[in-house]
Amino acid sequence: MDTRFEATVEEEYAGLRLDVCLAELMEDASRSFVKKLIKDGRVTVNGRAAVKPSRIVARGDRIAATVPPPPPAMPEPENLPLEILYQDAAIVVVNKAAGMVVHPAPGHYTGTLVNAVLYHCPDFQRPGQDMSRPGIVHRLDADTSGVMVVAKTARAFAHLARQAADHRFDRRYLALVQGQFEEDRGRISAVIGRSLADPSRMAVTGVRAREAVTHFEVLERLGPASLVALQLETGRTHQVRVHMRFIGRPVLGDPVYGVTDFRGWKVSPETLAALRALHGQALHAERLGLIHPESGERMTFTAPPPPDFLRALEALRFEK
DSSP states (O other): OOEEEEEEOOGGGTTSBHHHHHHHHSTTOOHHHHHHHHHTTOEEETTEEOOOTTOBOOTTOEEEEEEOOOSOSSOOOOOOOOEEEEEOSSEEEEEEOTTOOSSOBTTBOSSSHHHHHHHHOTTOOOOSSOTTSTTBSSOOOTTOEEEEEEEOSHHHHHHHHHHHHTTOSEEEEEEEEESOOSSSEEEEEOOEEEOSSOTTSEEESOEEEEOOEEEEEEEEEETTEEEEEEEESSOOTTHHHHHHHHTTOOBBTOTTTSBOOOTTOOOOHHHHHHHHTOOSOOEEEEEEEEEOTTTOOEEEEEOOOOHHHHHHHHHHHTTO
């Protein structure tokens, strides 16, 4: 049975595109899902059918959407490739592949990390209140690879969720970014919120901005690029990618905030080919440290970057 969603546009959403606004108001709805609702005639603004996703909404507009029933709320096990770094009765730690969405959401009901965990971990107890994302206490962007932990029991879920909320996870990322740094390390403290120029993106100083802090360390200077390690104090949406863009060192291969056009780069044809072969952003969650929810032991897990990242890194090393 269809469900009806209704909301009134508040000041903080005024001036946004209809599809962006509705995606914000409907928790976990993707813009592609919202656009389809609009194109299917399922969305009205002030009682009239909305036909353009790009329509700008105003304060006080009444938005309503008729949402078709989703697939079963309980994700099903799927035999998907999954690199398991560690598991026991309480947790499973994986090296998430770039391109894999973490949990089902409108527009991505299958093929997710959760579906894979359900298949590969028969003792997984689906902990948590949201059955569409059981065991998930932190996330990575779909095109960001790297180490993630998933709770297998209710006790582990509660313990890990508190660690995540209190920023007690030790998270280190590796990234290939444009340009060179004068300093060897530094701290970026800049709020992140919805971009005023393009509401589909996040930005420093934007709508509903929240504090965000990233520490960086330059590991290698690679001609036109740098390899950096990044540690997060906070966990805002797209934090690393936005902060790197903010300081003028955007992530290579990032189609939203970074560099994908390498024309004009003074590099060899081989290096150019390696850069163009990046599958999304060259950003990898290399390390995750946590306290085991049962033993209390401090544990650290690492995974190397994926092959496309490593090929680009090796190629850039010849450009020093």
